[in-house]
Amino acid sequence: MSGMIFDIQRFAIHDGPGIRTNVFLKGCPLRCWWCQNPEGISPKPQIMYFEYKCLHCHLCVDVCPLQAIRIDKGDVHIIDRELCDACGKCSDNCPSNALKLVGREYSVEEVMEEIRKDVTFFDSSGGGVTFTGGEPFFQPLFLKGLLEACKAEGIHTVVETSGFVSREILRKLMQYIDLFYHDIKLFDDESSSLYTGVPSKPILDNMRFLSESKRNMVIRFPVIPTITDTEENIRGIAGFLSTLRVEEIHLLPFHDVAEKYARLGMPYKMRVHEAPSRERLKEIKEVFEGIGLKVVLYG
CATH class of the missing domain: 3.30.70.20 (Alpha-Beta Plaits)
Structure with missing residues (x-):
């Protein structure tokens, strides 16, 4: 069993509880204009x-x-x-x-060899492994092999996902996942299709499914000026989240990564290049706190 990895980062502290090893799987079905990891979009090196x-x-x-x-x-x-x-x-x-x-091909065992180097830190901090990307579910068989190997060794697992995945794959793999870091970007189907390349309905449906299945889930919301930070979008998302079994949301302010796209020879669609203001982030934070969510604001 092997798959395409574009990075493995050790001693991560922002992508799940404790000290973690982040494994970045290559390939993603979305084409978000602001993607912070454009090197994870293509499934190829x-x-x-x-x-x-x-x-x-x-x-x-x-x-x-x-x-x-x-x-x-x-x-x-x-x-x-x-x-x-x-x-x-x-x-x-x-x-x-x-x-x-x-991007290069790794076997499950090669990835596990890297993960095992940090087991002592996992044990002392309550950490583990976070599978991110790209979209980890884009390589479902490889991800399943990695998750099974981690569970066999008692390693805590987080999967960071866009939620754009078939229900069949989600149902098969969720038993191996201790915590979902689930993105939500745009509530409206039309806006989602324009700015991410996929509709929002399958993503929202999967979030509801995970909630009803009593899976542990932290929501991640990228704050993109003029795109995701509109009043209509925020109110729509807040109303939807208020119906789910979730307690925490992370606000991820936009950072301009035009240089990354240039280094990859990829077009960059973003017209806005400034991060959201502190005042706007505070306003958004208050909306989500108003529905009872713990809000974590990243820099």
Whole structure:
């Protein structure tokens, strides 16, 4: 059993209780305009180019077997993303790590070897493993293998999800998940389809299903100026959450990540580049507190 991972972060403290190891699975069915991890959208490996690290030695051009890298006027590196197959030879030979291969195949056991390094910290802090992404449910068989392995070793599991997943997969895997970190972005179907690429109804239905199944769930709400922070959207979400078995919501203020998209050669649709004001965050916090939720505000 194997799957595509684009990062493993140790000693994380914001993605579940205690000290955690975060495992980032690659691939996502959503196309959120503001996605903070665009390297997790595609299910395939990709090359990231960090221009500020580049020594302009041109070794990458020499070693690329497909001639997918060329040097333009002004010594600018151009990567032909259609031609590049992310073999990794350019990143392997880059002396300054200006080129980075994002995403590689891991077996369940290889991931578990990394996780086991932190078991002592899990035990002392009440921590565990958080599977995030991308969308972890995008690789359901691999995720199931990882969750089963963690449960067999008594490791606490969190899955951070958009909720856009088939009910069949959710029903099969939820028994292995101790805590869901469940995103909610847009209440209205039309707005959700525009800004995330998928309708909101299947996501809301899955949230209700998890609530009725008495699964532990923390809600995560990205505060995106002019998109998710409208009065209509916030009131709609608050009204919906008031009907569920949830006690806590995390507010995640927007941060501009245009540079990440540029490094991946991906288009960035966001027109707003400023974070929400402290005043607006306070107003939103008060709305959710008004329905009895504990509100955690991230910076």
